[in-house]
Amino acid sequence: MAARRSAATRAGSAPSTSPTASRSTSGFLDRLVEAGLAYPAFETGEELGEMRAAAQARKETYRYRQREDYDREGAHAEMRRRDASGEPYVLRFRMPDTPVHVTDAVLGEIEFDQQHTDDFVIRKADGFPTYHMAVVIDDELMGVTHILRGQEHLNNTPRHVALQQHLTHEDGTPFRTPVYAHMPLIFNPDGSKMSKRDKDKIVRKAVQSEPEAQARSLAHISQTDLDAWLADKTRQLPPASLLRLAAEFGLELPEIDVEDFRRSGYLPEALCNYLALLGWNPGLKNDDGTDLERFDKPFLCEHFALERIGKSNAKFDREKLLAFNQAAIAALPAEDFAAALHEWCERYDTGLLDALGERFVLAASAAQPRIKTLSQCREPIAFALAAAEEIRFDDKAVAKALHKGEPNGLAVLAEFRESLASIEPFDPEQIEAAVKAFCESREIGMGKLAQPLRVAITGGNVSPGLGETLGLVGRDGVLARIDRCLRDCVPA
RNA sequence: GGCCCCGUCGUCUAGUCAGGUCUAGGACACCAGGUUUUCAUCCUGGUAACACGGGUUCGAAUCCCGUCGGGGUCACCA
Incomplete structure (x- = not known):
C-alpha cells in the first residue's frame, strides 16, 4: 500500500507490476548503442566499489560518468569480443547533458540538473534489462498514459523521462512521456514510512x-x-x-495489506473512504457547512481529480479509520450487516458461527451498534457464549444493582422471574414489552429492573438492549441465570 | 553529505494558484454537559494550529528571500 503504483492504459490492458519486456528490449537497446546514447561498460563490481569509496573519502557523491577519453571503437570491439565469448558486461545509458524537466500533475514543474544523475545501467551483466529500462519500454508498449506512484519514485523520473526522450521504435517513432503524478507517502504514527515490510x-x-x-x-x-x-x-x-x-x-502485527484490514474487520467502503481522504479531499461542503468527507465509491469516481492531491506526507490515523468503520457498520441495514458479519466469520471465526447457531442474526443485531470492527463482534455478546455457571458476578455491579436501593434489586428480580413464563414468543420485542409492563405496574423506573437483570444475565452492568440480552440467552437460560444470581448474590 | 519534495490544531485537512470577507473552518481524538433502562449511538459546548526571521504591501496563512524542521533518494533492487 505504501507503494501505490498504478497505471492507466490507453488500450485498457492490465497495468504491469513486473515488467516482462526482457526478450523484446534488444532492438531498443541496439538502436541506443548505435546512436551512442548507450554504451558498454566493463568495470567489475569491485572496481565500482573502490571508485565509490574513493569518492566518499573525498567527500564527494559518486556518480558514474562516461570517461572523457572513452574509446568508442575499442569499447565496441571489446563488446563484440565478449558477446562472442560469453563474457559479461553491462550497458549504460548516457544521461543527456541538459537538465531534465519533469511535469508532475501533483508537484508541478521540476527541473533535475543532469549533473546529479549518473549514467545508469540499463542492461545488467546477466543480460536482463534493469527496472528503469523495463518499465519505460513496458509502459510505452502497453500504451500507458498516466503513472501514479509514491513520491519515493520522484528521483527515478528524470531517468525515465530521459529514456523516453531518446528511445525510438523500430520505425523511428519516438516514445511518449506519460502524465506523472507523485503521491504523498503514508507514514506510521511514529513517523516511519508505512511499508509492506x-x-x-x-x-x-x-x-x-x-x-x-x-x-x-x-x-x-x-x-x-x-x-x-x-x-x-x-x-x-x-x-x-x-x-x-x-x-x-505473541506479537501484534499492524495492518498493512488490504487482507490485514479485512481480517481485522474493516469494511471495504470504510477503508476506501478513509484512504481516499489521506492526501486528497473533494473540497466540497455539506449543507451544514462541515467539510464533505464521508462518501462512497461512485462519488469518488465522479469527483476524484489529480489536481486536488496534496503534496505533503500523511500519517495513517487508525483512530479516524476506526471511526469511519464504526459509522459504516452502523449505517448498514441490519440484514446487510448480518450478511457481512457472517461472511467475515466464515473466513476468520467459524467457531463463533457454531457457538451461535440460530442465534446468529440476533447476535448480529446486538453487536452492530456497539462495535468498531467486525473482529470485535464477540465482545458485546460474550455473556451469551458462556454457560450460566461461567458467569462471574462483578462485586461492584452486584452491590449497586442488587443490594442498594428500594425496592431491592434482588427482590425485583425474584418477582420478575415469575412473569417470564408468560412472555410469548420469547423474542426481543415481547421481552421489552414485558419489562416495560412490569415496571409500569410496579411504578418503578426501567433501571430498577434493567440493571438487576443485566447483572443476573451477564455478571456486569453493561449489555446490549434487554430484549437482545435475554433473547440471546433464551428463556431457560434466563431462568437458570436468575436462579443462580438469587442464590449466589445475597448480601454477606 | 549532494539532489529532490514538503511544512495550518495531537492527527487528517479547508483556506495558498487569482493577498482583505480568516478574531483561521471541518473531521478524528480528548474534555465538559444533555438524551437514553446500562453500553454504544445521538445532541450541545470546549481546549487546540498558520515552524521561525526578514522583505513586498494600506493589508500576508496566502507573494519573495533566508533559517530551521520533516521526508524521499543517491545499486548490475524493483
Missing part, C-alpha cells in the same frame, strides 16, 4: 532477540529460508508463516 521487521526483531527460539518451534519454516529471511531485511515471509510466527511470539 513493517510486519516482517517486527517479527524478525523478535526472532533475532531470542536466539534459542530460532531452533525451537519454527518447524514450519525451513532453516534455509529462515536464515535467508533473517539476514535480508528486504525479504518477506509468506503471510501465513508470518502470522504463525507472530502468534508464537
